Amino acid sequence: MPRVIARLRDFVAAPSRGVTLPDGRSAFLVCVHGRIAAFLNRCPHQQVPLNVPEGDFLDAGGELIQCGMHGALFLPESGECVFGPCQGQRLEPLAISINAEDNVILTVE
Ligand code: FES
Numbered sequence: 001m002p003r004v005i006a007r008l009r010d011f012v013a014a015p016s017r018g019v020t021l022p023d024g025r026s027a028f029l030v031c032v033h034g035r036i037a038a039f040l041n042r043c044p045h046q047q048v049p050l051n052v053p054e055g056d057f058l059d060a061g062g063e064l065i066q067c068g069m070h071g072a073l074f075l076p077e078s079g080e081c082v083f084g085p086c087q088g089q090r091l092e093p094l095a096i097s098i099n100a101e102d103n104v105i106l107t108v109e
Helices: none
Strands: 003-007 018-021 026-032 033-039 080-082 095-100 103-106
Touching: 003 018, 018 033, 033 095, 033 103
Parallel strands: none
Antiparallel strands: 003 103, 018 026, 026 033, 095 103
C-alpha cells in the first residue's frame, strides 16, 4: 500500500530529511534542483547511516549526497558514488511518486 513519507513543503526549509519507513528502516529524501529522490540511509562503504556525525545528507553546495563518515559523494539522480572509498557503488534507491496533494508517496516497500 502506498505510504506518504514526506510533503513537498517539507523541502522549503531544508533540502534533505531523514525518514523512518513503515518497516522501520532508515531512509532519506533529498531535493536537488527541484527533483526529489529517496534512498535507504545506508552507505555502501561500511553499511552505516550517511548522516553521521553531522546530521546532513547533502554536501556544502547542496548538489551531491554526502556520507559524513568518510566523505563519499553520490549523485542524487542515481545514487552512484562518484568520489570516495565506495566509488562506483550505489545507494539503494526507493521508488517514490508525488500525488495531487503534493505528498511524496513511497510506491514500493
Ligand atoms: S561509511 Fe560512508 S564513506 Fe565510509
